[in-house]
Amino acid sequence: MARITAGVGCSHVPAIGVAMDLGKTDEPYWAPCFAGFEKSREWIKEAKPDVIFLVYNDHCTVFDASFIPTFALGCAAEFTPADEGWGPRPVPVVRNHQVMASHVAQSLILDEFDITIMNEMEVDHGLTVPLSLMFGNLGVDDEWPCLVVPLCVNVVQYPAPTGNRCYNLGKAVRRAVESFDEDLNVVIFGTGGMSHQLQYKRAGLINEEWDTQFMDRLTSDPVGLSQTPHVEYLREAGSEGVELVMWHIMRGALDDEVDEVHRHYHVPASNTAVGHIILANRKDSGAPK
Amino acid sequence: MALKKDYEDIPGTLVFDADRGREGYHLNQFCISLRLQRNRDAFNADEGAYLDRYPMTAEQRQAVVDRDWNRLLELGGNIYYTSKLGANDGITFQQLAGLMTGMGNEAYRKMMVDGGRSPEGNRYQHEWDEKGEN
Numbered sequence: 001m002a003r004i005t006a007g008v009g010c011s012h013v014p015a016i017g018v019a020m021d022l023g024k025t026d027e028p029y030w031a032p033c034f035a036g037f038e039k040s041r042e043w044i045k046e047a048k049p050d051v052i053f054l055v056y057n058d059h060c061t062v063f064d065a066s067f068i069p070t071f072a073l074g075c076a077a078e079f080t081p082a083d084e085g086w087g088p089r090p091v092p093v094v095r096n097h098q099v100m101a102s103h104v105a106q107s108l109i110l111d112e113f114d115i116t117i118m119n120e121m122e123v124d125h126g127l128t129v130p131l132s133l134m135f136g137n138l139g140v141d142d143e144w145p146c147l148v149v150p151l152c153v154n155v156v157q158y159p160a161p162t163g164n165r166c167y168n169l170g171k172a173v174r175r176a177v178e179s180f181d182e183d184l185n186v187v188i189f190g191t192g193g194m195s196h197q198l199q200y201k202r203a204g205l206i207n208e209e210w211d212t213q214f215m216d217r218l219t220s221d222p223v224g225l226s227q228t229p230h231v232e233y234l235r236e237a238g239s240e241g242v243e244l245v246m247w248h249i250m251r252g253a254l255d256d257e258v259d260e261v262h263r264h265y266h267v268p269a270s271n272t273a274v275g276h277i278i279l280a281n282r283k284d285s286g287a288p289k
Numbered sequence: 290m291a292l293k294k295d296y297e298d299i300p301g302t303l304v305f306d307a308d309r310g311r312e313g314y315h316l317n318q319f320c321i322s323l324r325l326q327r328n329r330d331a332f333n334a335d336e337g338a339y340l341d342r343y344p345m346t347a348e349q350r351q352a353v354v355d356r357d358w359n360r361l362l363e364l365g366g367n368i369y370y371t372s373k374l375g376a377n378d379g380i381t382f383q384q385l386a387g388l389m390t391g392m393g394n395e396a397y398r399k400m401m402v403d404g405g406r407s408p409e410g411n412r413y414q415h416e417w418d419e420k421g422e423n
Contacts, residue, residue, distance in 0.1 A: 015381075060321050158305055198385075201359070239305075268404075
């Protein structure tokens, strides 16, 4: 059967993609941001996922204001990087495990998560930046090292789904994956955040203390953390910090007992605090029992 | 019974909720159309004619013409949408933030490099009222 063995939390700041695409990663502004992903790239080479289940949000690229699904699962064979206004990112086309995606779609709906099914979809920086951070620079003629099942979450128009709902969706994703017959190693990504506010007069808000407790509690108190009310994200982590609800989907899909394999935190990437964590199920992490 | 909007007392912050989504719909659809080059070309060739395609309010239209970035948000715009108008004009997210905060690009960039805007004194509207900010 397929099994989720580890989770990755990761910001998806568009400027990170731009810095990689323009070869700026060694510049003093960017070097400390990227240094924290060196260990992650080693880790994922070792972990060798067959499939990444990647939770992210579309930034009005596919889903403009005309329709706003709370949860939408990518079921197409492949997903092309979108033009977000400055040309598509020069990164590989993202390929799906289409049979697993359709299995997950059916399982989730019968499990009472009424997701939208996307049989055609482009993907924006929300999906491609975490892949680039974890796998390094790959060009349009390359291939990502594994298949990707994308799950989009609305976090642009308030309200995003609650943290509780997201955590429970993570559990449903796990049930869906574990009922898929093929023997697959699946790693789940929860992306977005950390604290940032892009808009209006309070733009630039960063709250390292709050971000730190968020990452700490992913291991020590995931259920309590998932009960964080939306207004706390908005007030403490900025209006766009509410993206962090997507990390609860990742956490919900893991075992109760996880080990923190790696953590990285850096301010700033453009307007945003970059947060990154790798959590492995304790029975899969190689740590002492 | 009205839904309680417990997020309205956060200073300097406009939460893009369903009401704002309704008010800003045509404005936001105009902005997002600029994601595509052919639409940017049409807009830049004749802004007025292009704006005629979108039944936004006169105030929204004027805010577009004026590139009044905060007013656009006050009238129902959302930053992920208005940033496409910014991108059309060659303005990045960070430069937009410099404009929206009134700090200017250099001061804003420096604030971010120094760790960003602290939450201290920036959580509740009354904290800004006491400082004489709005």
